[in-house]
Amino acid sequence: MHECILELCFSCADCDDSIGASVHCSGKGMKDWPRSYAAAHIRCPHCGSANKIVFNIGSGQVVDVSPAEDLIPRATVPSRN
Ligand SMILES: [Zn+2]
Numbered sequence: 049m050h051e052c053i054l055e056l057c058f059s060c061a062d063c064d065d066s067i068g069a070s071v072h073c074s075g076k077g078m079k080d081w082p083r084s085y086a087a088a089h090i091r092c093p094h095c096g097s098a099n100k101i102v103f104n105i106g107s108g109q110v111v112d113v114s115p116a117e118d119l120i121p122r123a124t125v126p127s128r129n
Contacts, residue, residue, distance in 0.1 A: 054108035056090075061115045062097035073105060089116050 051074040060067055069090045087102050100116035103109060 054103065054105070056088075056101065056103055056108060056110050058099070058101055058110040058113050060092040060094060060097065061099050061113045062092060063095040065092065065094040067092055067094075067099070071103070085111065 051072070054071045054073060056067075056069045056071055058067055058069075059065065067090065069088075071088050071090075073086070084105050085102050086105050087100055089098055089100055091098050098116040100114050101110050102112040104111060
């Protein structure tokens with residue numbers, strides 16, 4: 049089991065304020081992920097809007113931010129099984 053925590057920084061899709069978030073990645077497929085992207089839902093601490101972010105698992109760089117549906121309790125990383 050490999051685990052890592054990525055520190056993500058991006059701008060809110062709604063209020064455009066900066067957000068810093070930690071995303072916990074884990075899973076047996078992690079070794080195959082360095083060139084992969086994953087999506088996470090993170091709620092903006094400033095305006096409360098949910099953002100869907102896409103980030104590079106290898107570098108932790110956020111490549112896309114878009115408004116997400118509400119009612120998302122915490123960041124999630126999809127399984128690649
Ligand atoms: Zn916001």
